[in-house]
Amino acid sequence: xxxxxxxxxxxxxxxxxxxxxxxxxxxxxDSLKRLLLQYEDQIERIEGLQKRTLSESRQSELETLERxxxxxxxxxxxxxxxxxxxxxTLESESMSxxxxxxxxxxxxxQFMTLIQKFQNTEAAFRQRYQEVAERQYRIVAPDATDEEVxxxxxxxxxxxxxxxxxxxxxxxxxxxxxxxxxxxHREIQRIEATMxxxxxxxxxxxxxxxxxxxxxxxxxxxxxHAEQDIERGVDNQYQAIKKARNARRMKWACFGIILAIIIIxxxxxxxxxxxxx
Numbered sequence: 001x002x003x004x005x006x007x008x009x010x011x012x013x014x015x016x017x018x019x020x021x022x023x024x025x026x027x028x029x030d031s032l033k034r035l036l037l038q039y040e041d042q043i044e045r046i047e048g049l050q051k052r053t054l055s056e057s058r059q060s061e062l063e064t065l066e067r068x069x070x071x072x073x074x075x076x077x078x079x080x081x082x083x084x085x086x087x088x089t090l091e092s093e094s095m096s097x098x099x100x101x102x103x104x105x106x107x108x109x110q111f112m113t114l115i116q117k118f119q120n121t122e123a124a125f126r127q128r129y130q131e132v133a134e135r136q137y138r139i140v141a142p143d144a145t146d147e148e149v150x151x152x153x154x155x156x157x158x159x160x161x162x163x164x165x166x167x168x169x170x171x172x173x174x175x176x177x178x179x180x181x182x183x184x185h186r187e188i189q190r191i192e193a194t195m196x197x198x199x200x201x202x203x204x205x206x207x208x209x210x211x212x213x214x215x216x217x218x219x220x221x222x223x224x225h226a227e228q229d230i231e232r233g234v235d236n237q238y239q240a241i242k243k244a245r246n247a248r249r250m251k252w253a254c255f256g257i258i259l260a261i262i263i264i265x266x267x268x269x270x271x272x273x274x275x276x277x
Contacts, residue, residue, distance in 0.1 A: 049068055
């Protein structure tokens, strides 16, 4: 029988809305997958530019490459922050759905793997820039100790390097070496800044993992308590049914006893009155 108090289209609208929400979630998953591929491409672009920088000695070309690396890294930084925030939102929305949560977890793992790849790439290039800078410094001061080389490379203004330059007999080569060392020093500083950002980004994702694990633990605890409540409810219901059955048995027993007493009384009275007539 139709209930005319309900809108016949409400159920259909609810179903459409749920379907749209589901499509929206998986559309976001697909979008994030594409962004992860883009993020990986950006890492490879930075790697390619840094390889060119290592093999380049002309100052004008080095400065051009330096600007290009900075531009690509700025784009990559913005992309990484967007991925972090959107994955976090996706995970929050997927907590109540195991299938969705598995998708979000997979995206998070992929992102963290790419962050580590970027960190390893930057660490390798930092070491290579350091080695190039050391070679350039030894052109000016071939007899320098390791400690003197370290101090020169840590000196961003080139003061230590300039002192060695004044004592060098190869002024032309030394000036070129000084310029390149200063460029490598900037590159090393840029890489160290990037590695610091990546470490913070990875830490943010680790915190997200811990938060999600706590939420999952809370959900599992709630499920456990709910199961216990259900078990207690079932047990209580069973006890109630058992008591009801016992009560019915007692009721029928009492009825039987009363009926037997009535029958006995009827027989006794019948015999009594029958013998007195």
